[in-house]
Amino acid sequence: MKLRDALLTFSVDRPKWVFSLLLLLCILAGLQIPSIKVDTDPENMLPHDQPDRVFHDQVKERFALHDMIVVGMVNRDSDQGIYNPQSLSALQRLSEEISRMDGVIPKxxxxxxxxxxITQEGPGTxxxxxxxKEAPSTLEQSAEIRQAVERLPLLDNTLVSGDGRAAGIYVPIESKSVSYKLSQQIESAIAALNVKDEFHIAGLPVSEDTFGVEMFVQMAISAPLAGLMIFILMWVFFRSFLLITAPMLVAMASVIITMGLLIGQGYxxxxxxxxxxxxxxxxAVVDSVHILSEFxxxxxxxxDAKPAVLEVLGHLFTPMLYTSLTSAVGFASLAFTPIPPVQIFGLHVAFGIMLAFLLTVTLIPAYIISLSPKRMAQLKDHNIQEDDSSRLGRLMSFMGRLSMMKARLLVVGFSVLTALSVWGVSQIQINDNPVRWFKSDHRLRVADRVLNAHFSGxxxxxxxxxxxxAQDPIAHLNSELVAALNKEPLSVDIKPALQAMMESAxxxxxxxxxxxxxxxxDEASFTRxxxxxxxxxxxxxxVEAAQIDAKYFLKPDVLEYLDKLAAxxxxxxxxxxxxxxxxxxxxxxxxLTGGGDDxxxxxxxxxxxxxxxxxxxxSHRPDxxxxxxxxxxxSTLLWLQLKSGDNQDMTAVMEHVKAYVExxxxxxxxxVNWAGLTxxxxxxxxxxxxxxxxxxxxxxxxxxxxMVVLFRSLSIGLLAMLPLSVTILFIYGLIGFVGKDYDMPIAVLSALTLGLSVDFAIHYLERARAIYRQTGNWAGAIADIYKGPSRAISRNAIVIAIGFTPLLLAPLVPYITVGFFLASIMAVSALVTLLLLPAVITLIGNKDKLFQTQVSVKEEV
Known part of the structure; x- marks a missing residue:
């Protein structure tokens, strides 16, 4: 028995088995979820053995560097800025409180x-x-602190802003994973100060950790809201809560099992x-909507529902299989990226897609068959003739006629749009910054703007x-000593003693x-x-000269080079x-030499x-x-304070250093090499x-x-790629046109675009070919296509596009990005499929040759 027939027969004959097996899988997967481990560190986007990451970790260890949270205090009211007794007292109290918090490195x-x-105590001292040491009690004492700070380049505009309006506390932390917890504790400590000064908390570690916390909160809100919206929209189309429950079960089960698998594997x-x-x-919902629409x-x-179910699944099985495979391929291709979390994401979404297909062709028919005749009688009659008079039916009929009557105009119009999209793609700027993952009014974005406006960065x-x-310094010193000794008349007497010293040292x-x-x-000079x-x-x-030479960064000329580069x-x-x-x-x-500026x-x-x-x-802080x-x-380093964490800005600095060194x-x-989170x-x-x-x-x-394998035709295979190609160009052209940075969410959307854009084309072409063989006339085929298949496509696009609009209300930019572009992908790919694809087919002369395949692949699956 064929695979398709086996699955369908099993589903309609043993629905209780389908429900039981699915429930068992969901329970097993659900049991894994409590053991979830969360990692929100973008640094882990790189493998642990990636050279840049290895060097970065080595630099942190060699120079005893730690990730930092920056706490900023801003005073806009006092004429002296933060240099007033009240502000400085609050700053000291906050600093002492922070130093006692777990996870902070006080020293x-x-x-x-x-x-x-640092001041001169006397000549040469x-x-x-x-x-x-103590908070000042007068403005005069505060002014003395200001004079001292402004005299020390290491502190000026680092600990206190150049305008004196802001002061900072740099909080080194044991791990980035404690950033969010510490930021909450610091905010509580700030609230207890009871002062009018503004306080802001910034820094990449706290931004990244906060995003991780809010991301999971948002996931718990956005995903159910999107599910609810999809559920409501499907009810609008199918007017049966009982019927549309099935696709929601498919989606929920796919998510639970996939996430359970990921967590259970220890990821x-x-x-x-x-x-x-x-x-x-x-x-997961797309295929279900196709089934429900035609059913x-x-x-x-x-x-009797059974014949209708088997008929619908009979001709949708292969298109759904291939749309699932193409979507899975799009996400599985992410396994070729050198980013481990992206690899894991891509492979598990690919698994989830194929799981959703399996559940769709088993759970959906089992669920429909299990409904009693009384409940099935509640299903509104959605026959083709009635739907033709609906708004959607009339719109589909109009689009079908338009695609034939204005075929050339449509092709020209889409060609112009594609050309503009190509230009837009050329304008794309690759850029990201974890701080920009929050909306502009988020407290971290506000802190980022305020503190970087006041401080050096x-x-x-x-x-x-x-x-x-070039060679081992010990071996080089030994060879130099032996060479010098060989020139001495007494070398024969001295060399054995020197060799012994080299061995013992x-x-x-x-x-x-x-x-x-x-x-x-030195001892031998006295005893010999x-x-x-x-x-x-x-x-x-x-030896002493070699010691000094080995301490390379004590040399004035080398330090002078570094100083000029820094300037x-x-x-x-x-x-x-x-x-x-x-x-x-x-x-x-x-x-040490007088204290003068010269x-x-x-x-x-x-x-x-x-x-x-x-x-x-x-000093008190010699380390x-x-x-x-x-x-x-x-080894030495230059610590750069940057006002922006954007990739483009960091890259500009890197290019400048490269040009300077050249x-x-x-x-x-x-x-010279780079390190640091930015x-x-x-x-x-x-x-x-x-x-x-x-x-x-x-x-x-x-x-x-x-596509070529599916349709057994290179021509139809290329036609199937048309909506995909136009959609990808349009979406990324739109990104370039509106000036949206190409960041992490946008990059991942490429896989989603690939999978969803080809979905509609497969269903359209498969049904178009079958209908054309029956009618033998393209105009007649168009009339039939825009009754059944076109409505399934349009319903799908509407359900998904509108269903994910709740994401637009999220406070996190990646969710807004996904929501907007997901809707755009569905809308554009549906329009291209329903307008451009039939227009191109209309302009093709020999349609008999185009649809000449004698045996449909779906009949062999």
Whole structure:
């Protein structure tokens, strides 16, 4: 028995078995849901072994960097801005409260009460004291704090805005996953301050974590609302609550089983996979609407429902199978992207689509057959003749006539539209920013605008410089010492002792090795024969020189290069400020050498730089140094504060650095790389866009092959791709035309466009071919097509397009995007199918040849 017949016979003969098996699957899947694990970190868009992510993690570890939440205080009322006793007192109390919260790293927290003021205590000496050990009680004391802050480049416009209106608290956190919880605790602490100052909380970690929390809240609201809207619209068309319950059961079961499978396999629910219900529901309902539409057209109350069900499913089975396969292929193609959460999302939606097909061809007929004759009698008579006089029927008849009478005009019109769409596609800008996932009036978007207007920037990026060696530094030092010794007459006597010292000083760390070797050589200069003293002292000098040379970022010329690059970067509009080791050294050196502005410069020698840094080690926060340079002084970084987290802005900064390095080559032996959350967002976005493009192209080819196989005709296969092609171009052309950034939700919609756009074409062409064989006349075929099949297509488009309008009311931009473009996809693909496709067929001369296939594929399935 054929697969189709087996499934249909089983469904109509044993409906209770169908219900029982489905209930069992839903229960098993539902039992997995309580073990759900949520991950909303966009950083996990990249595999753990992706080179940029590995380097980013290494940089955080090497420089003891932590993700941060930025808390901003703004005073618009006082003439002194935040430099007044009340505001500074509130700031200190809030800072102390935050430092005691779980998940905060207190020693690295930055606020006015937790940083040093650096001043000169006397000639050659420096003084470190807390900037705000106690909150000031007078305006004069507040003004003194302002003068001190504005004198320290590392703090000015970082901890306090240049206009003095805003102050910040930089809160380092143990994990991004605690961001939302901490933000709630901080808001509670702010409420307890009882001051008039404004407070805002910003930063990528809190934006990403907050989105994750609100995303699941929104999912719990939007998905049921969309389901309710679809249910209401189907009732409008079919006027039977009993009948339209079946497709809703299909959708719900598909979502529950798919999500249960995902969670049961141990996958975390990421930003992408959380949207599986939204993407799966319209696809799960589409086939059911086709069945209900044709069943309602053919069934008359009082008749036996079984023949009508089998007849409808008999000729819809193959079109539904292929529409499901094409949709599944569109989403399964996402497995070729290099983004793990996208791969998981695509494969599970593909599974859900095929599951929905299986449930549609089993549950729908089982459900209809199980209804009693009394309940079936309640089904309104939707025969074709009556529907012809309805608004939808009259509209379909008009569109059918229009497609024939104005075929050339329609083709020209759609061609112009397609050309405009191509232009629109060329205008698309690839850009994303997790903060923009919220609506413009969301508190995080408001905080982002306010704080980035006042401060240097709440987005971080790190430009990391590493000293690269042509050979191992220990081996290089040893060979240099041996070469120098070989030139000495006493080398024969000294070499064995030196070799022994090298062996005993063996260590993996160069600085440790050189220190041990220098100690032994120094001792030998005293204990060995007097005539060897000068030789040992020469060797000692070479070791000490190698030690200084190894501490690469103590060299003034190297620091000068970094300082000039930082100064150049600060001229860029996207860069608010660059903090660096040279800035720290110049600040401390100024106070060591007199405190004048003319002394704000780098020391002349590496020893001078080392002495300056040694002085800084007496501060209350000596470990802050290691945020800029590693203890071996072989790696350093520039901390860029950016006013925007948009990918385009970060990319512009990257391109500027690239151009600068090309014009001013790096010092020999120096390499440079990027790190930081803002940069990582650029990396995964680029990989997603490139991966989506490749998957879309490959899926497009696969769908074309499937269309040719389905219709056993290259010509009809190409016609089936027409609505898909026009819809994709129009949707993405519209994105470019209106200036919408190509972001994560838009990228994923390509798979949805692929699956839904070809759906209508398959049903239209399959029925058109069958009807044309019966009538032998295209005009007659058009009349029949725009009675039955066209109404199913239009009903489907209306149900899905309008059904997901509740998403437009969501506070999260990705949901609004999905809702708007889902409606657009359905509307455009339906119009192209119902107007352009028949117009093109009308202009084809030999229709007998076009529809010449003798055996329908559906008869063989």
């Amino acid at each position: 690295d927290q930055m606020a006015l009460d937790r940083v040093d003021n 420096i003084r470190f004291e807390w900037m705000m 975390t629910v990421h930003i992408m996979s959380s949207m599986i219900p939204i993407f799966l529901m319209p696809i 309602a057209d053919r069934y008359k109350p009082g008749e 709440t987005y971080d990026a790190y430009l990391v410089f590493d000293r690269t060696e 063996r260590a993996e760390d160069f600085d440790q090795y050189a220190s041990m070797l220098a100690s032994q050589i 024969p007097a005539q060897e003293e000068s030789v040992w002292l020469d060797l000692l000098g070479r 150049d970067l600060e001229t860029q509009p996207d860069v608010g400020k660059v903090n660096s080791l040279p800035v720290l050294v110049k600040t401390v050196y100024r106070e 002394q704000y410069r780098l020391p002349d020698s590496a020893r001078g730089v080392a002495q300056t840094i040694l002085s800084y080690q007496s 802050d140094l290691w945020h800029f340079v590693t203890p071996d002084y072989r 014009a001013h080559p790096l010092p020999q032996g120096l390499s 940069y990582i967002n650029v990396v995964w976005q680029e990989q997603m866009v490139n991966g989506m493009l490749k998957s879309l192209m490959s899926a497009f080819v696969m769908v074309l092959v499937m």
